[in-house]
Amino acid sequence: MDFKIKEQSFIARIAAWKLKERNMAIVLGKTIFLHxxxxxxxxxNSTWLKHEQEHIRQFKQYGFLPFIYKYLLESLKNGYHNNKFEVAAREAEQK
Ligand SMILES: [Zn+2]
Incomplete structure (x- = not known):
């Protein structure tokens, strides 16, 4: 799968702080931002990699902005953990 990685990312640092996590990966399009x-x-970390690759696949499937919109809507409705895109990404970890 075609993707890029950006280390010490500001956006991932903000997300880590928001979600109270020490380590964080955020996908936007084909880029994985790390903190x-x-x-x-x-x-x-193949489990983690598979999780984020599933998000890259989701971006590809829905398109950049439509996916962000759908993802935020899911998060508002169901929260982070039960967001269907997170559920799918957790399932992808096992593949
Ligand atoms: Zn995820």
Whole structure:
């Protein structure tokens, strides 16, 4: 799968602070933004990598802005954990 990684990302730092996590990965389009984890450690964590790759696939499936819109709507309705895109990403971790 074609993707880019950006380490020490500001947007991932904000998300980590918001979600009270030490390490964070955020996908926008084909780029994975990291905070608190190096690209090497991230790529060696196959479960985590598969999770974020599922989000890249979702961006591809729905298109950039439509996916952001759908994702935010899901989060408002169901929260972070039960957001259907997060449920699918957690299922992808097991594949
Ligand atoms: Zn996720």
């Amino acid at each position: 608190g984890v190096s690209a090497d450690d991230f790529k060696n």
